[in-house]
Amino acid sequence: MVWSVVLVAGLGFVLLLLLVRARWAPLRRTDQAVADALNSVVAEGAVLARAMGVLTDLGGTPMLLWLLGVGVLWLVLRRQGWVALYVAATALGAMGLNALVKELVGRARPVVEESLSVQSGMSFPSGHALGSTVSYGVLLLVFLPVVGRRARPVFAAVMVSAVLVVGLTRMALGVHYLSDVVAGWLLGLVWLGLTAIAFRQWRWGALPGARGTPPLSAGLEPAPSGGLRPVPRRHSPALPRPAHALVELLVAWVLIAAFLYGLGYLLVEAGSDPGPPGWDRAVALWAADLRTPWLDTVAGRVEVLGGTPGIITGALVIAPLGVAVTRDWRPVAVVGLGLAGELTLYLALTIAVARERPEVAQLNTGLRPMASFPSGHVAATVTLTLCAAITAFRVTRGRWWRLAAAALVVLAPAAVAFQRLYAGVHHLSDVLASVLLAALWMAACWWVTRPPSVTPLCAVPEETAGAR
Missing domain, CATH: 1.20.144 (Vanadium-containing Chloroperoxidase; domain 1)
Structure with missing residues (x-):
């Protein structure tokens, strides 16, 4: 299954790359039409434009840096060295891959009637789309095994929705074409899949889905230690009352x-x-x-x-x-x-x-x-x-x-x-x-939020309680 996703996403990315490099007219017209339509809608409302500016920061380099810093340190504190190494390698590779492909393709950013965000660098692929795909994909793979079975579809839907929203904001702000965003998603899936396959090979000595190994849909570590669970199943509530x-x-x-x-x-x-x-x-x-x-x-x-x-x-x-x-x-x-x-x-x-x-x-x-x-x-x-x-x-x-x-x-x-x-x-x-x-x-x-004490603040002495 994972190989199929990597193959399809890889072929889709290569096809888009070739069409962009060839300046294929139908793709250029579609890209410009989508960019103009979204930009005209968002530019009319100041509140909507500010909302798009906030939501767009859920992806891209800031999210990858958070994953590389806080995410890796979180795993190190929980003594999950192998998983921390996977997260670090995946985040660093995504940032390097994004910069490399942008320079190789050299596509200019969209020209729209009203620019809502000032961005430097090249346009293809969208770094935010790639970064959000990798970031939220890593969170999904790492923490999926410790999420309850009933909650897993909801958890996956939230991660996918975040990726889609980030991609939409990049087009709405007029800083990326539709093909840039789709290419970022596809390249992110390819990189995420390849790193997950490599991690499973190192840890399990076999590829995902091989006989005796769980599929990747069960998570990166299908039988994780308790260190990956944010809090124990039984824990005192943050607000007791x-x-x-x-x-x-x-x-x-x-x-x-x-x-x-x-x-x-x-x-x-x-x-x-x-x-x-x-x-x-x-x-x-x-x-x-x-x-x-x-x-x-x-x-x-x-x-x-x-x-x-x-x-x-x-x-x-x-x-x-x-x-x-x-x-x-x-x-x-x-x-x-x-x-x-x-x-x-x-x-x-x-x-x-x-x-x-x-x-x-x-x-x-x-x-x-x-x-x-x-x-x-x-x-x-x-x-x-x-x-x-x-x-x-x-x-x-x-x-x-x-x-x-x-x-x-x-x-x-x-x-x-x-x-x-x-x-x-x-x-x-x-x-x-x-x-x-x-x-x-x-x-x-x-x-x-104070933790519950062993002895209540106003505890009644045993002698007094017995006298009553």
Whole structure:
């Protein structure tokens, strides 16, 4: 079966390659018509265009790098050396194969009426289509054996859907033709199949489907060790009492929002002198006076840490590796609840307080002028680093690991806070309020996700219980 898939996909890719190189007119007309049609639909809606821009990052080099870094480290932590070697070889080979074929074919990217994404390099094949095929294919092959039989079709459907969506976004954004995307899918299937066959040969001494060996449809390791299972079948839930936890979090959210709104109101409305307090103005002017071309460059790079890409990347590193070490879903719960609460608190407070940004030249343009309080970058960075620290302190008693986690909580937010002041987009009081927001909210998240203790907090002594 696997040989048939590899052969058919390989022939399909070679045929497309020859037609593209020959500039076959029917293929060119079809490619351009599909590109124009999708581009015209997406360009009409700003929300749809932004959604396509977000979904397209589910594939391509970023996903392969995540698989190569986090995925391999996850497997190494679980002592799955052979599988980690397979994942690393497959991801590295896919990146090299994509770059090589692009240069050999040398096809220019589509020309559409309204370009929605700026991309460099050649067009054939689509790196995102190839990368998503390989990335999600690897996840499917590796984890399929530990997924319940009833859930396997759903798991496979989700992986396939992700690959299809990524391919669609590349055409909708006007950066690839239909034939580029199909070629990426086909080449990804060929590479995925070949590496899986080679792995089975090394591990089992026989090809998939040979007598005495399970087919590849059963997964890469049909009889895996317990290390591949993210958490044991029997494990304590991340939220032992979900309803109670949600009520506690809701109460904490309201109290934090009310407290910080009160602080914001005092900063904006209190006092006879309009504008920020004198110390806020002084810090804003001091930070602006520090600007140099070199520091501008450094600040631009630091900004990525607290921005949406940096926070999402951090979450996709901390949560999986936390699960790898703890064999528990609590790291995922801490990260998910922490970032969800921080984001909603930030949005509510920026709208409610509506504080004007500092009266200095701002390095970041296009920001909402009345959204200074609190700083979303700082709040998100503090939240994420506290997620990492909570996981580290729960996992290890090692002094150096805990010191490293504590240093991360201090240094990363400090760097992002300085960048926001240096860029002139936040007052010092905005930054301090963000630290307070994240610290209070993460304290609530730590409380509701705490592991069950052997002795309850309010346990009744045996003597008292017997007397009753």
